[in-house]
Amino acid sequence: KQEVTQIPAALSVPEGENLVLNCSFTDSAIYNLQWFRQDPGKGLTSLLLIQSSQREQTSGRLNASLDKSSGRSTLYIAASQPGDSATYLCAVSPTGGTSYGKLTFGQGTILTVHP
């Protein structure tokens, strides 16, 4: 059974700092790994999707890497801003004939960026 773990559970940083969020998964048979952002009381916003054949994806100040063999992904946020404060979730989509895109999520990292 796939298990996804995110470290740290919470992170508080001053504005402007670069930071790294970590995600690990136990089964490397995945189609892709996705990073999401969730603001309090809201739905999930997709940030980046990395296909299993890719090593990294970038969007603006965000860079996500994937090392499928070691079961690890990192989300790098450059020059953090107070507006980046949210819960960040990673999720993996398993391969297999009956996977149908069913995501397994980590518990999330609660990020607070203070001015």
Add this chain to the structure above:
Amino acid sequence: SQTIHQWPATLVQPVGSPLSLECTVEGTSNPNLYWYRQAAGRGLQLLFYSVGIGQISSEVPQNLSASRPQDRQFILSSKKLLLSDSGFYLCAWTQGAEDTQYFGPGTRLTVL
């Protein structure tokens, strides 16, 4: 562009009452559809998924059921709510297993 809607946004229901939550997707056809629940202090748990009209798969045994009466409509139901059904319910869609999954705004359900 594609959009996903959920309603109601919030709901307070007594124990034993019925439930119907609705999710609709616009701007795509034949999507895979999903219902997740996010309970307080717990992660996101997949409840149901559907790959086509009338095709529903349940991931966990529970008091809830799902239906897909139309291609872009996904409904979550219960005949009698339990306290443990409280949580934040999220609907999501994707075009394929390898594609980005997009989430709706969610429904906050409180069972009293």
